[in-house]
Amino acid sequence: MARATVFLALCFAAAQSAGAVTFAVPSKAGTGGYAYAPLDPAPIGISFEFFAFPSYVANVTGTNQCLANWKDLTGVWPPIRIGGTTQDRAAYDATTPAYVVYSVAKAADAPATLTFGPKFMTLAGTYAGTVVVGLNRGKNNIENTIAAAKVAVAEIPNLLAIELGNEPEYWVKDKQPIASGTWNPATDAASQNDWNIRVGNAVGKMNIIQAGNWNDAPPAWGAAQLIATENTTVKQYVRHFAHHNYPGGSVQKLMTHPTTVKSIQVFDADIAAVRRTGREYVFGETNSVSGGGAAGVSPTFGAALWTMDYSLRAAFNNMSRTYFHHGTVGNCQYCFWGRRTMGAPYYGAHAAVALMAGASYLTALDTGKTNYAGYASFDASGTPLRVLLYNSDYFSGSGSRTSQSFTLTGLTPTATALRAKRLTAASASSRADQGNDISFGGQYFRNVTCAAGGTETYETAAVAGGQATFSLQATEALLVYLQ
Template identity: 75%
Template sequence: MTKHFKTAITTSLCLLAAHPFSSALTFTVPSQVGTGDYFYAPLDPAPIGISFEFFAFPSYFTNVTATQQCLANWKALTGVWPPIRIGGTTQDRAQYDSNTSAYVVYSVADAKDAPSVLTFGPKFMTLAGMYEGSVVIGLNRGKNEIENTIAAAKVAVSEVKNLLAIELGNEPEYWVKDGQPITSGVDWTPATDAASQNNWNIQVGSAVGKTNIIQAGNWNEAPPKWGAAQLITTENATVESYVRHYAHHNYPGGSIQSLMSHSAIARNIHTFDTDIAAARAIGKQYVFGETNSVSGGGAAGVSPTFGAGLWTMDYALRATYSNMSRTYFHHGTVGNCQYCFWGRYSMGAPYYGAYAAVALMAGASHLTALDSGSTNYAAYATFDSRGLPLRVILYNSDYFAGSGTRTTQSFTLTGLTSSTVRAKRLTAASATSRVDQGSPPSFGGQQFDNGSCAMSGTETFETKPVSGGQATFSVKATEALLVYLQ
């Protein structure tokens, strides 16, 4: 997928880290969607959502107080409840039991463990149906018991009023090592999995009497070996009629510094360009059905940090700019989830980054990147329903670990039409700052309270004069600034 940008850089990008201030980078804000040498991505009403591990979903909604408020905070910005996906590794360990009155039934030696075997009943789907946003439900394909999966799918269709799609299997490329029965006696390859997916899509879709109902794909290994482009080549028109959209999982990993690097984020997202284009070519959406910073629940030294929060912000925006319709950030075992936005630490620093990204895109019709994705500095602009510029976010991904000089990058925006603009700053003491260690971030001077996820503090805007259609903003290393143009 080719992406266009127009950036006027007034100084060299070879900036010396020892210098506390760097000369301004200049970005021109388009006056209207469709103008200039830019690519404009259409926006879903709520492009950022949450994925809940299958067995843990009931606990998040019945035992974790912050869940409803954290989701409501985004709804207050967008007017739409964020999308959720219920699935993960345990969806392929879960079998439907119509006779159980429990949400889920399982046993573990330690509360921090995920179950190896579990059952769930109709009440599970009833709970999912109470959510007011769109819901994707992941069901079991690995055990190769299609009638049980069809029974669960029928309950999902009847109980989940906002059901967007059904997944049939989670990360099938790992099923051989997991000992899943569907791979027994079979040379399990992308082609074998594709044949299985196509068959199950038709059988489940026809059994529930719905086309446009399947979220296909759901691999974690990077394309092209496992990916939508190769799957689509195996599908006929009947299979395609049952597919609503295609999904991939992604956990970039790395250190805080490598994770939050803007250029590294752009490179990572480009991995999926061919798959996104293949889905769009047949009129289907493409989503990150499950993603977060580091796989396996996150890394303790990386995932709960403010640097990971800035990654969350930039990553969600770059994915959206690349025509990824929705990005679902995964939440695993309650109390044992380093990358969770809430639940383990009550509040995690990544929630702040997600909130800032939601605030940029809220109520917008389109998004574009004003930068090339090749440096440490990002600028994204959103546009309202009239196609007029709405907001810009500026991101300085230079790494600051808390000691020494914290450098500052200047950003100049041109093409502005008002006499002043306001801005909110997303900041923390350093990239390594963590809420659970007493160093929470702030966004516009506000924070999210532990336990409740309620916003506290006085909302603070910075005001900048506009002269000759331009204004200059200072953004420190490991910081972002959301500029309101209207």
């Protein structure tokens, strides 16, 4: 596909400096009055809808390369989770030679029922990164689930956890058998505790369960209420807690920085409750708009910038990992990639991975109350590595495109220049799957293969007196390299 050259010029006009947003870069993690979060080696991962997982691996060429691109940045394969609504429609069949067996009226549909065999787990076991597998609790057939769990443990060397049931708060509506009587947070908690013990005991593994997995917001459906019901026995089987989240809204609302900050703060008390137990908290399934995404929102560059900002703010708020969900192949507006085209959100996730790659700590340099954001990452010794700047002012593509200056202070006195890579597109509505130009540091990701194309481009900014100023257009981000 022919691609136009994307405008990458970095302006340093003195006239803009008077209105610059100023961020002081700490000389060391733990200083400067900022809060700091420890980082997982691979904080951004992918969630695959249960029935679609084999297709993503076997039939979608770009899957391995898209994941490998992040491994090349971090040195660690990104984590994956296999689950979703169809995990609670799935029954294990030890006799089937197929990965999955189901029928649908249209290829874009998700199956109402399905079976899966041992090869499903063997396929998951070929992945070099950590794997979370979601199994059926809704059908209330624990013997079948235990049989599947035993195969998962045997066939997946990098199995991180098993989750038992997906979004149980909806099971009454879904007419799941386990919720045929009274079903509320308390009865779900009792069910989770019972299944966690029985499955953990059956597979002979401690710290093997990903508990929670709700979508409704805490505290009603949250980790704190579940933890309060756990006895000593169940605690030894729970590795970490997960929640799901789909903020939704228009492109402009979604990508606006203060809105993103508020959407993450909803989980602060729940995260704190889990952290007090010494366990991790993750977004086990999340993306822009539920139900596979919204056509006018999820595939856009604005959603890409949201993906970037959202995953970084989640990490800063002590979310260990964020798994972005990928649904039905060919019917997934928020997917990062598909069979034939790339999705814009992949670019935002890639920029966030680039900021956190090899880092041990992250801080937010902004208060979260304006449209202008800054994040800084630090290595294991606390030395600053990179800063990401984000102008979340909305640009629709019509009229004049505003710009905002950002000044970084506290830079190394001996530094004379900094390199930077720009994440940019023509507007918030630009879509990679429709051939619109989106680039990160002058590069794009090729359709079908997910291989990087174009020439990697670094912009240069002068440093004087320990300061450097950058200009970002509305709806743009910039990754600044401090080393």
